[in-house]
Amino acid sequence: MKILVAVKRVIDFNVKVRVKADRSGVETANVKMSMNPFDEIAVEEAVRLKEKGVAAEVIAVSMGPQSCQETIRTALALGADRGIHVNTDIELQPLAVAKLLASIIKREQPSLAILGKQAIDDDCNQTGQMLAGLLGWAQGTFISKLAIEGAEAEITREVDGGLEVLRLNLPAVLTTDLRLNEPRYATLPNIMKAKKKPIETLSPADLGVDASPRLSTLKVDEPPKRQGGKMVQSTAELVEKLRSEAKVI
Amino acid sequence: MGVLVLGEHDNNSLKPATLNTVTAACAISPDVTLLIAGSGCRAAAEAAAKIVGIARVLLADAAHLAHGLPENLAAVIAKLAPGFSHVLAPATTFGKNVTPRAAALLDTAQVSDVIAIESPDTFVRPIYAGNARATVKSAEAIKFLTVRATAFAAAAAVGGQAPIEVVGDTVDLGLTRFMRQELSKSERPELTAARIVISGGRGMQSGENFKLIEQLADKLGAAVGASRAAVDAGFVPNDYQVGQTGKIVAPDLYVAVGISGAIQHLAGMKDSKVIVAINKDGEAPIFQIADYGLVGDLFKALPEFIAELDKPR
Ligand SMILES: Cc1cc2nc3c(=O)[nH]c(=O)nc-3n(C[C@H](O)[C@H](O)[C@H](O)COP(=O)(O)OP(=O)(O)OC[C@H]3O[C@@H](n4cnc5c(N)ncnc54)[C@H](O)[C@@H]3O)c2cc1C
Ligand SMILES: Cc1cc2nc3c(=O)[nH]c(=O)nc-3n(C[C@H](O)[C@H](O)[C@H](O)COP(=O)(O)OP(=O)(O)OC[C@H]3O[C@@H](n4cnc5c(N)ncnc54)[C@H](O)[C@@H]3O)c2cc1C
Numbered sequence A: 001m002k003i004l005v006a007v008k009r010v011i012d013f014n015v016k017v018r019v020k021a022d023r024s025g026v027e028t029a030n031v032k033m034s035m036n037p038f039d040e041i042a043v044e045e046a047v048r049l050k051e052k053g054v055a056a057e058v059i060a061v062s063m064g065p066q067s068c069q070e071t072i073r074t075a076l077a078l079g080a081d082r083g084i085h086v087n088t089d090i091e092l093q094p095l096a097v098a099k100l101l102a103s104i105i106k107r108e109q110p111s112l113a114i115l116g117k118q119a120i121d122d123d124c125n126q127t128g129q130m131l132a133g134l135l136g137w138a139q140g141t142f143i144s145k146l147a148i149e150g151a152e153a154e155i156t157r158e159v160d161g162g163l164e165v166l167r168l169n170l171p172a173v174l175t176t177d178l179r180l181n182e183p184r185y186a187t188l189p190n191i192m193k194a195k196k197k198p199i200e201t202l203s204p205a206d207l208g209v210d211a212s213p214r215l216s217t218l219k220v221d222e223p224p225k226r227q228g229g230k231m232v233q234s235t236a237e238l239v240e241k242l243r244s245e246a247k248v249i
Numbered sequence B: 001m002g003v004l005v006l007g008e009h010d011n012n013s014l015k016p017a018t019l020n021t022v023t024a025a026c027a028i029s030p031d032v033t034l035l036i037a038g039s040g041c042r043a044a045a046e047a048a049a050k051i052v053g054i055a056r057v058l059l060a061d062a063a064h065l066a067h068g069l070p071e072n073l074a075a076v077i078a079k080l081a082p083g084f085s086h087v088l089a090p091a092t093t094f095g096k097n098v099t100p101r102a103a104a105l106l107d108t109a110q111v112s113d114v115i116a117i118e119s120p121d122t123f124v125r126p127i128y129a130g131n132a133r134a135t136v137k138s139a140e141a142i143k144f145l146t147v148r149a150t151a152f153a154a155a156a157a158v159g160g161q162a163p164i165e166v167v168g169d170t171v172d173l174g175l176t177r178f179m180r181q182e183l184s185k186s187e188r189p190e191l192t193a194a195r196i197v198i199s200g201g202r203g204m205q206s207g208e209n210f211k212l213i214e215q216l217a218d219k220l221g222a223a224v225g226a227s228r229a230a231v232d233a234g235f236v237p238n239d240y241q242v243g244q245t246g247k248i249v250a251p252d253l254y255v256a257v258g259i260s261g262a263i264q265h266l267a268g269m270k271d272s273k274v275i276v277a278i279n280k281d282g283e284a285p286i287f288q289i290a291d292y293g294l295v296g297d298l299f300k301a302l303p304e305f306i307a308e309l310d311k312p313r
Helices: A037-051 A068-078 A094-108 A128-135 A188-194 A235-244 B016-026 B043-051 B065-070 B070-083 B093-105 B209-218 B228-232 B298-310
Strands: A003-006 A008-009 A033-035 A056-066 A081-088 A112-116 A138-149 A150-159 A160-169 A171-175 A199-202 A215-221 B002-006 B032-038 B056-061 B084-090 B109-112 B116-119 B120-128 B132-138 B143-147 B164-166 B176-183 B197-202 B221-228 B252-259 B274-279 B292-295
Touching: A003 A008, A003 A037, A003 A094, A003 B274, A008 A068, A033 A037, A033 A068, A033 B228, A037 A068, A037 A112, A037 A150, A037 A171, A056 A094, A068 A081, A068 A188, A068 A199, A068 B093, A081 B176, A094 A112, A094 A128, A094 B093, A094 B292, A128 A138, A128 A171, A128 B070, A128 B093, A138 B093, A138 B176, A150 B093, A215 B252, A235 B274, A235 B292, A235 B298, B002 B016, B002 B070, B002 B093, B016 B032, B016 B084, B032 B043, B032 B070, B032 B120, B032 B292, B043 B056, B043 B164, B065 B070, B065 B093, B065 B176, B065 B292, B070 B084, B070 B093, B084 B093, B093 B109, B093 B143, B109 B120, B120 B298, B197 B209, B209 B221, B209 B298, B274 B298
Parallel strands: A003 A056, A003 A112, A056 A081, A081 A199, A112 A171, A138 A171, B002 B032, B002 B084, B032 B056, B056 B164, B084 B143, B109 B143, B197 B221, B197 B252, B252 B274, B274 B292
Antiparallel strands: A008 A033, A138 A150, A150 A160, A160 B176, A215 B132, B116 B120, B120 B132
16 A cells, blocks of 8 residues: 655754744744654654555655755655655645645545644644545544554544544544654665655646635734743742742642 | 534533633624534533523534544534634644544634634734744634633633534544543543643653652642653653643643753643742753742652641641
8 A cells, every 4th residue: 555644844843943023934044944753753654564564655745845855855765765745935824735635645546644743833733634624534643553454544542631542444644643653763875765766846736726825924923931040949948939929829 | 603612521521621712712702602512412512501601502412423533523513614603622632633624624724722812813823832923814704713721711611501402414424433542540630721730751760750749739739740751751641741742731830840841841831820840950941931940859859848738837
C-alpha cells in the first residue's frame, strides 16, 4: 500500500517568536525553519511501516513557497520515496491544505494519509480532520499507537480522559501525537541519497483547487506580559505569602 | 439565526468545558441551542436543559453516536448547522476531533481555540504556543469555532428550563469501531477545571516520587499535572500533560515543581492567576513568570511545604 504524509515547514520549536512592529504577523526573516515536529513523527511512522513490509511507497507532500522543498528533502532523507510540492505564495489555511491534499489523494490513491495533529505555528489542529471529512474516510486523530491489520487500522488515541482504542476501515486519515514514536535522525548517506529522489511540483490550479484564504488576520499582537521573578527564601515564607498576600490557599 | 453549541458529556452529566462554551455562545447571540449527541444520553440532555442561557436542547440519541465517533457525529452537525449562524464546540480533544470535520463537510473554515469574541465575526486566538495572539475575521456564512474553556467563565449549570427536542434520522457511516478506553481514574478534581494545580516535571525523577506531588495536591484539594518530559518518561499518564500540545489550564494557583519552563509548557499554564515555581536551578526560565519562586531541592521543599500546611495557624 501507499502512504501519503503531509509535512509543513514551520519556525523551529526552539525559536522564541517575535511579533512584527506593524502587528501584521510574526518575524520570519532570518529565523530558523524546520519540519513541524508532529510531521517528523508522521514520516517516521510511515517509514517504519515500509520497513516492516506493510507499505510499498511513502510520498511526502508539502505546500507553500519554494523553500518547502527543503522540508520535503528532509522527509526524503528520513526515508520517504518521493515528494510532491504544491508551490504557492498564497497564505494557506487548513481548509485549503485539506482540499489540496484531497485532490492529490484522488490521483495517488494511498491507503493512509498521515498528518501531524497540529502545526506548532498556527496550532489549528484541523487539517487532518477536514481532509478525512472531504474524502469521507475514517479518521484517527492524536494517535500514540498504530497497527495495520488487513483492511483495518487499530489505533490508540490520546484523549482528555486517558486513552481510546478504535479500529478504522482503510483508507483512513491519521494524525500523530508526540508519543507515537521517536523520529530518527537523517544520516549523511541518506541526505545524499535524498538529493536524487524525485520531487514533483504542482500548483493549486493543477489540482483544481481554489486555495484562497477564508479568514483574514486583522492583527497579530503580544499577549499581556506576566510580572514574575519574585523569590521567597523558605517554604514557610511561601505558605505565608500564598495565604495572606495571594490569598489562594 | 442562533448559535449551535456542541455539548461534551459522558451520557449522564456535562463536561465542565461545555459551560464555558455556552458563555462564549451567549456573547454572540441570545439564541443558543445545545446539541447533546450520544447513546443513552437523555440524562445529559436533561442536565443541559437546566443551563442558564440555553434556548433549546437538541437530543440525538442513537447507538452509532456512542463514544463521540467523529465520522457519524460530524454528519449530524453538518446537517443541523445550516440553521445557525455559528457552531461552537469546546477546544477539548472531543471538540477538536469532530468540529473541523463538520466544517469541511460544509466547505467552511474553522477558527480554533478562540480566547475572545470581539464581534460575531471577529475572534482572538493564540498562535505560536501563546507567544502571539491573532485577531481573525471570518466571512463564512456559518462560523465554526472551538473555544478555549479557560478564557470564558462557566455558565450557571442550574436555573434554566429549556425544551428538549429529539433529532432523528442520523446515519451510521460504519467507518470506525470503538474497541475500548483506558480512562485515568482519580478522586481529584479535573485538571482543566481545578482551582489549584500541582505539576511535576523531569526533576521528579520517577513515578514513585510523584507521590510527593499527590500528597501536596490532596492537602490543597488540587489536581495533578505534569510536563511532557515527565509524561514521556512514563512517570504519569498522558492526560496529565499541561502545555501547547497537552491541556490548557488557568487555575487560581499553579505550582510547578522540577519543571524548567519551556515555552511549550508555559503555553498551557501561563494564564494561571498565581504561579509558584520550585526548582533547584535559580536560572530556570520558569522563575521569570513565577509570582513566587523558591530555589531549592524539591525533595526537601515538598515535604516541608506539606508539613507547613499541617501546622496550626
Ligand atoms: C503570511 C502568512 C499568514 C498567515 N496567516 C494566517 C491566519 O491569519 N490564520 C491562519 O489560520 N493561518 C495563517 N497562516 C498559516 C497558514 O495558513 C497555515 O499553514 C494554515 O493555517 C494551516 O494551519 P496549521 O498548520 O496550524 O494546521 P494544522 O491543522 O494544525 O496542521 C496539521 C497538519 O496538517 C499538515 N499541514 C498543514 N499545513 C501544511 C502545509 N502547508 N504543507 C503540508 N502539510 C501541511 C501537516 O501535516 C500538519 O502537521 C499564515 C501563513 C502565512 C505564510
Ligand atoms: C512539538 C513540541 C511540543 C511540546 N509540547 C509540550 C507540552 O505540551 N507540555 C510540556 O510540558 N512540554 C512540551 N514540550 C517539551 C518542552 O519543550 C520541554 O522539553 C519540557 O517541557 C521539559 O520538561 P521539564 O521542564 O519537566 O524538564 P527539564 O527541562 O529537563 O527540566 C527539569 C527541571 O527540574 C529541575 N530539577 C531537577 N532536579 C531537581 C530537584 N531535585 N529539585 C528541584 N528542581 C529540580 C531542573 O533544574 C530543571 O529545571 C514540547 C516540545 C515539542 C518539540
